[in-house]
Amino acid sequence: MMAPPQEGPAPARRGLVREILETAALALVVALVVRTFGVQVFRVEGESMLPTLAHGDRLLVNKLVYRLREPAPGEVVVIADPANPHRHLVKRVIAVAGDEVAVEGDAVWVNGRLLDEPYVHPGSPGTYRAGPLTVPEGYVWVMGDNRGASLDSRLLGPIPVARVEGRAVALVWPPVRVGDHGPLAAARAYR
Numbered sequence: 001m002m003a004p005p006q007e008g009p010a011p012a013r014r015g016l017v018r019e020i021l022e023t024a025a026l027a028l029v030v031a032l033v034v035r036t037f038g039v040q041v042f043r044v045e046g047e048s049m050l051p052t053l054a055h056g057d058r059l060l061v062n063k064l065v066y067r068l069r070e071p072a073p074g075e076v077v078v079i080a081d082p083a084n085p086h087r088h089l090v091k092r093v094i095a096v097a098g099d100e101v102a103v104e105g106d107a108v109w110v111n112g113r114l115l116d117e118p119y120v121h122p123g124s125p126g127t128y129r130a131g132p133l134t135v136p137e138g139y140v141w142v143m144g145d146n147r148g149a150s151l152d153s154r155l156l157g158p159i160p161v162a163r164v165e166g167r168a169v170a171l172v173w174p175p176v177r178v179g180d181h182g183p184l185a186a187a188r189a190y191r
Contacts, residue, residue: 038063038064039063039064039169040063041059041060041061041173042059042078042088042090043057043058043059044056044057044059045088047149048090048091048144048145048146048149048152049076049090049091049145049146049150050145050146050149051119051145051146052092052119052145053168053171056173056174057173057174058173059076059078059168059172060168060171061078061166061167061169062166062167065167066161066164066166066167070097070161071093071096071140071161072096073094073095073096073110074093075093075167076090076091076093076168077090077092077140077142077164077165077166077167078164078166078167078168079142079165080163082156082159082163088165090144090168091142091143091144091150091152092142092143092144092145093142094108094115094141094142094143094153095110095135095140095141096135097135097136097137098137099111099134100112100132100133100134101131101133101135101141102132102133103130103131103143104128104129105127105128106120106147109132117145120146121147121148123148128147130154133158135158136158138161138162139158139159139160140153140161140164141153
């Protein structure tokens with residue numbers, strides 16, 4: 001005679017463990033896809049974006065936006081450091097493909113117009129000269145807001161758009177500054 005099948009906690013427990021593992025695996029896949037193609041948090045290193053952004057600030061960066069369109073002047077972007085691909089730089093787009101840019105001291109001209117740059121760190125030394133030059137197709141001209149402490153297009157030249165990781169859309173750390181989107185939103189009124 002056959003013994004009746006045992007019912008009890010073992011099959012239910014195995015089903016629960018399997019469901020938890022499947023949910024965790026799905027969450028991991030979704031997180032990797034979002035981080036790779038959607039959004040990512042980047043840490044600001046250094047003082048090149050003062051007063052807009054400080055060392056240690058965390059930015060939420062939209063990595064999808066530049067798959068749909070080119071960067072625009074005034075936007076704060078994260079770029080892969082040309083000297084070290086494992087490092088990222090946070091800069092502001094000053095000019096795009098086809099724009100003529102010239103820098104003399106602390107003055108920046110784009111297409112013959114002097115830029116009004118209220119976000120620039122006061123007292124940034126004005127010893128740089130660059131241009132005039134036309135930004136090539138597929139490139140952007142970027143600069144830090146703290147011009148005296150910024151490694152940017154004045155030294156690196158135009159940056160390939162392919163090196164632009166994404167657009168900073170929100171400050172998410174430190175807590176006292178969360179929601180302070182003024183410096184990032186100010187870019188909308190740039191031109």
